Amino acid sequence: METGFTKWIIVVTVVLCCLLELIDTSIVNVALTQMMGNLSATQQEVTWVIASYGIANVIVIPMTGFLAEQFGRRNYYFVSVVIFTLASMACGQSTNIWELVAFRFIQGIGGGALMATSQAILIDTFPPKQLPIGQALFGMGVIIGPTIGPTLGGYIVDSNLGWPWIFYVNVPVGILAAIFTLTFIRDPERIKNAIPRPLREIDWMGIGLLILGVGSLQLVLEQGESEDWFESTYINTFVLLAAIGVIGFVWRELTARQPIVDLRVLGRSRNLAVGAVLSFVLGFGMFASVFIFPIFTQRILGFSAAQTGLMLLPGALASGFMMPVIGRSLQAGVPQKFMIPLGFGIFFIFTFWMAQIISPNAGPDDFFWPLMVRGLGMGLIFLPITTMSLAGLKGKDAGQAAGLTGMIRQLGGSFGVAIVGTYLERSIAQNRVSPLAHISLYDANTVQRIQAFTQNFLAHGFPLEQARKQAYYALEGILMKQVSIITYSQVFTMIGAFFVVCLPLVLLIKRVKITGKVSMDAH
Known part of the structure; x- marks a missing residue:
């Protein structure tokens, strides 16, 4: 000490x-x-x-x-x-x-x-x-x-x-x-x-199985979302490799004389x-x-x-x-x-x-x-x-x-x-689906909100058609934020x-x- x-x-x-x-x-x-x-x-x-x-x-x-x-x-x-x-x-x-x-x-x-x-x-x-x-x-x-x-x-x-x-x-x-x-x-x-x-x-086999199993598992966790998880052949392949590697690693380390x-x-x-x-x-x-x-x-x-x-x-x-x-x-x-x-x-x-x-x-x-x-x-x-x-x-x-x-x-x-x-x-x-039921061009509050946004963009110099598009974008932004x-x-x-x-x-x-x-x- x-x-x-x-x-x-x-x-x-x-x-x-x-x-x-x-x-x-x-x-x-x-x-x-x-x-x-x-x-x-x-x-x-x-x-x-x-x-x-x-x-x-x-x-x-x-x-x-x-x-x-x-x-x-x-x-x-x-x-x-x-x-x-x-x-x-x-x-x-x-x-x-x-x-x-x-x-x-x-x-x-x-x-x-x-x-x-x-x-x-x-x-x-x-x-x-x-x-x-x-x-x-x-x-x-x-x-x-x-x-x-x-x-x-x-x-x-x-x-x-x-x-x-x-x-x-x-x-x-x-x-x-x-x-x-x-x-x-x-x-x-x-x-x-x-x-x-x-x-x-x-224990070279243990090292190899560790690299295969834990490395593949970490790769799946890091890249899964961007690859759309199990919709991807790439991710499914590494899931299989992770399963083989992890199971093999556990078996090897529990049975090896010097793991x-x-x-x-x-x-x-x-x-x-x-x-x-x-x-x-x-x-x-x-x-x-x-x-x-x-x-x-x-x-x-x-x-x-x-x-x-x-x-x-x-x-x-x-x-x-x-x-x-x-x-x-x-x-x-x-x-x-x-x-x-x-x-x-x-x-x-x-x-x-x-x-x-x-x-x-x-x-x-x-x-x-x-x-x-x-x-x-x-x-x-x-x-x-x-x-x-x-x-x-x-x-x-x-x-x-x-x-x-x-x-x-x-x-x-x-x-x-x-x-x-x-x-x-x-x-x-x-979660976006539920609020959409309350947003409609037949809904008075929705129409009123779009008109208010349109007037605001018109006041800032936008042409009428562009102001309407921007109004819809603004409403979409509010919806997505909520x-x-x-x-x-x-x-x-x-x-x-x-x-x-x-x-x-x-x-x-x-x-x-x-x-x-x-x-x-x-x-």
Whole structure:
């Protein structure tokens, strides 16, 4: 266990790395339009900038335990930071869309290692009694990262620096993190003395099935909506590959003598198994709510990306600052079994509140307190789930558990974004049908509204025929705005209902006291 100054420098290092990785999951979203123009890319092509990063992430994360043990944790962490940093520079230098997609995939390979390996480093840095504080500081990065991504990206795009700078900002932080890694992070004795597996003993089949199954699943979730889901042969093919890969991967990892990902650890710890499911729920709510809110504020209310990011920032900061308080509470003996339901309840209040206040006239002040409530709920969910999942595990099991929960949280976020995006697009079309029954040229109110719009456009110099067309367009715009608001309200209600349905899982948690001197030399 590290002590004093070194311990806190290690915390700063891993939090910086986690921020880098998570900011890049969302920072590119606000620059896609600019990329399309500069790189002559279509809407379909530019979505691969996001998809390639997510696919690489979700493939690498579960393998981090094995890779850290095979090459040494510090070496693997350092190389991952370097790969991420160099790939960030290369992304900014890209001259066409497919160069950018390729470098984003490489960036995702480096970034995917940072999350799970950071958790293993913290487990080894802090004694069990102090681990909730270390995990709390780690949680600050996890919660704040996806939220400040759009804010930072919005400022970069709005300031006319150009989209490459959303990648260049990673470079100085990556260099600093690499220096700190080499200087302060040390491998535990178990890894120092470990003999790497010979190449012939590595679970190559497990690696192949993991890439096929999880990679195909992530691709389906990222590209399904744009390809019209199961109406597409392309998507159906990858659904089949995902099913074959995932089933084959689970079978292989449960039967292999030295699996690349030891799924048997789920059977050795009931709390880890429950924590894995709750991590999926956490990822679903965290990423889906951050995904849907900017779409609403920018499409319906007309806010800029920077304005939207600023609205999200106070809640994320509140969640981050709450983390040490929650960590202290866990350290003092407050059971995770009590905190998690409280967090679920608070998050449900956020979704219910948002469903009620959404309107065409809503402004930043209307969203301030609901988003603060979201931040509090996320803090009360993330840290108890993380500490509960890893409590009592040591050595290789702790590293495997960190990788598994990280992958499942990422998949939960992908499922959340995919489901919410699909529901949003299809429900807007369905919800449009009902109001149309009340809009007719034989309806006096409709005729009166069209005449008022026509007179307004005539007053602004439009010819009569053009004024009438513009009047119909204006009426259609009002209709779609009202329909969209109803649909966004339904989406927030749906997210909250999902949390309520999953709440009984908390009853399966077994209380583990955070005390004692447990050996946790995880890789």
